[in-house]
Every structure is written in structure tokens, then in C-alpha cells.
Amino acid sequence: MSSTCTTEADGPAPLAQALFFALVVRPLVLVVLGLNVRGRERLPRRGPAVLVANHNSHLDTLILMSLYPLRALRRVRPVAAADYFLRTRWLAWFARRVMGIVPVARGAARGADPLAGAEAALARGEILILYPEGTRGEPERLARFKGGVARLAERHPQVPFHPVYIHGAGKALPKGEALLVPFFCDVLVGEPLRWNGSRRAFREALEARMRALAAEGGFPPWE
């Protein structure tokens, strides 16, 4: 793997990551917010696997990573937009070394394969966190999935894709807001899905499963 994004030196720094999650993230997610998790037993314990989640808030990644024990964290890798998270040196250090992100180039791929980093992580047996809506978008609304998730499944037909629906994080810290307002967050983990032979069918099956999870939660619209 000669990808520019995923050399081992760019991976998470275990100590910094464990400290940050133990002292900041866990108190924030478990005490300030609080989680109601349904279907925790369906979470993949080891990779290669992909968590496919809806995305409304920066809290989403913190919540999903809090579902894993501290020692397992460095093998749970959020796939994140390079143009956003690598835009300054400090943010890039934090994103790579503490959050352990796998950067992807959004938009026009200039010859390079935007999925290369994600593929390398799967090859190393890691668990990816993927937000196929592409961006945080409107709070507490599910947008259409983009195509990357299906292309990844096509190239890794044996890898399970676990749908995870998060509710509440978009209320607590929506896009564009800096003030956190505490809400309990619900996390619903669904049955995993594997490549089914067609990009479109795979994407639609994932979307359907996500909508089913949202319906299972029965959350009122946030207006």
C-alpha cells in the first residue's frame, strides 16, 4: 500500500487517543449526554467491517467510538473529508493522531482513488466508520446516500456493512452551532449487510435498513 493517506505513521497515537477518550469523550458522551443503545450485541467486535451511520453532528463519531473499549479504539477508523479535517496543521494532527481518521478526498478525484485509504484500512482488518450522506446536513434528517459506500462494498464483497442510526446528536450539537445542549442520544444498531451484486441495489438496501431503524426508534420530527 503506497497510498499517501494511510501510512502507519499517520495512524492514531495510542496514548494520546486513550487519554482524550478517557478524560474528555467518555464523560461528555456518557454523562453530559447519555446513550440509549439498542442492539449493541450486533456491533462488530473486530474488522474488517464497516459501520454505516447517519450524520448530523460532530458528536456522531465520538458517540460511535465510545461504543468500543479504549484498547480497541485504534482499530476503529472514521472516514473523514480531507478538505475539512486536514485544513490546518493542528486540526490535521488531532484528526489523524487522536481521532485516527482515514482521510478521503471529496469531490473531483484528480486521478487518485478516493477510497484507497479506506481500502487499506479494511485490508489491515480495521473497523471503518462511514457516513454515506457525505456531510452532516440538516439536523435530524436522513439524506440520500452517495455512491462511495456501494463501490467499497463491491470491491470488498466479504466485508459486513453494519447500519447504525443515531438520534439526538443533531439536536445536541447541530452543524454550525458551537453551544452544546444536552440530550440523551439513541443509537440503534441493525443487522449487517453484504454486497448484493449491484451498486444501486446495495445502496437502496442500506438506505431502507437505515429508515427501518429510524422508524423503530419512533422519534418525533424536530421542527
Added chain:
Amino acid sequence: MSLPAHLTAPVLWTVAAVVAALALATALAAWRRARDPEGARELWLRVRSWWVMVAVFAVAVLLGPRASIVFLAFVSYLALKEYLSLIPTRRADRRVLFWAYLAIPVQYWWVADAWYGMFVIFIPVYMFLLLPARMVLAGETRGFLRAAGTLHWGLMSTVFALSHAAYLLALPPEGNPVGGRAGLLLYLVLLTELNDVAQYVWGRLLGRRPVVPRVSPRKTVEGLAGGVATTVALAVLLAPWLTPLAPLEALGAGLLIGLGGFAGDVTLSAVKRDIGVKDSGTLIPGHGGVLDRVDSLTYSAPLFFHYVVYLHY
């Protein structure tokens, strides 16, 4: 051995008795579980959660009034957060809710400061006036009244009402020479929680006629009567050790806690039925959410507080 000023021997004995009773309940649950693991699962979870709750509450009480007040403020925080996560809130009110949360440290500050005047009007008057005014700044008028009403109801129940339990610790200690400051709090919380358990157990044993079938079909006249009778008996029994109440006064306290606890329980049931959920959360395995556990206290705390203050302070 001399005890720290905030603790009295009766308080320690009561805590020890609760631990012993819980050990007995655990043995009973373990026996049922050995015979029927699936059927006794809920009971087992419930007993395990009681251990955690008793341990946390006992540590807070033993550490002293400051720690107990901080602990009760935290319970208010969990309860309000659960309430605000449960009810439909408006997007426009996100920042208003932040102000509502800020009422918690302020309200419990009045408690720690023993500033009764502020304690008793801050939420019913000042927060009542402030939050709708802040909502006006957000500018959204659709659903305004419903949002203002539900928010205030939540603050009154989860913060104002519950903080009365904490204010028992701020009453002058001379008023309760035998039980001490922690005595009244322990008396209130113990009787309220035992009342819940007693109503449940009597209901399971003898329950036939529902009291409020449309709100909570499993609450029965027999459960209510048996629970209140048990609570009154315990109230009279414990009063000389933990409170300044005379036997007849303790009988009244037992009635207030028993009936008030029931009212708090079914009121939250009505709210949950309105929203369409069974439990208020999943924080306490076997019990549901924090609100499910403190609903009775939201009624019994202010009722008991004013009753005791009227009679003895």
C-alpha cells in the same frame, strides 16, 4: 467513637438496615432465579440496580450535606435531560433549553446557601417569566404556548420539586436533634421508594380493581391501599429515630408520602402515555429511566417538606 456533625447513629442504623433488607431481597431473587432464570430476569436486574442506587445515595448522604446536595442536583440534571429528550421540542428553542439547564445549579445554590425566599420563588416566578421571554427572541410563534408550557412543567417537576428533598438538609439542625440533618432526607427517600415497592408487591399479590385504568391499568386499589398502609406503618415506626414528628404527625406524613408518591407515579405514567413510550429511558436496568425512579419523589418531596416545616420549624 464520635460521629461527624452531619451524621447520627439512627441514620447509620437505617442505612445498615436498608443494606440488610436489600441483601435479603437479593437472596430471594437469587433463589427465584435458580428455579426460573427467564422469569426472574427482570427481578434480578431490578435488585442489582437497587444496589447501585442505594450505594450511590448512601455514599452521598455519608459524605455530608454538600455532597448530598450536589448528588440531588445531578439527579435533577438527569431527570430534566431525560424529560427534554422525551418530549417533542422545537428547533428554535435549542438555546432556550440551555437556559433551562442553567436553572439547576442556581436552584441548588439557593439550597446550599439556605436562602429560602429565593429557593421557593426562583423557578415558579423568575424562570417562569424568563424562559418565554427568551423564546420570544428566537421569534418562532408556532407551538409557542405548548413549548413554554411543557418546558415549565418539566422544570417544576424535575428541578423545583426535587430540590425540596435537598432543602431538608438546609433546615436548622436544632429542629431534628435525634435524626440530624440527614435524618429527614433519609426518611423521605426511604419511605417514598419503599412505598413504590410496597404498592407494586401488594398489587401483584391482591390487585383486582384498577384505580386509573386509562392511565396505568396495572395500578390497583388493593396495591394502593396496601402500599399506603405499609408506608404509614413504617413512617410511624421510623419517625422517633429520624424525625421530630410525634406518632400522630408521622401517620400524616406516611399518608402524604404514600398518596403523594402514587400521584407522582401515575402523573408520569400519563405523560409517558401521551408521548407514547413505556419507560422514560434505559439508564437503570430493570427500572427504566431516572424519571421512572424519581417520579414519586417529585410529589412526595415538596409535600413532606412543607408538612415538616409547618409543624416543626
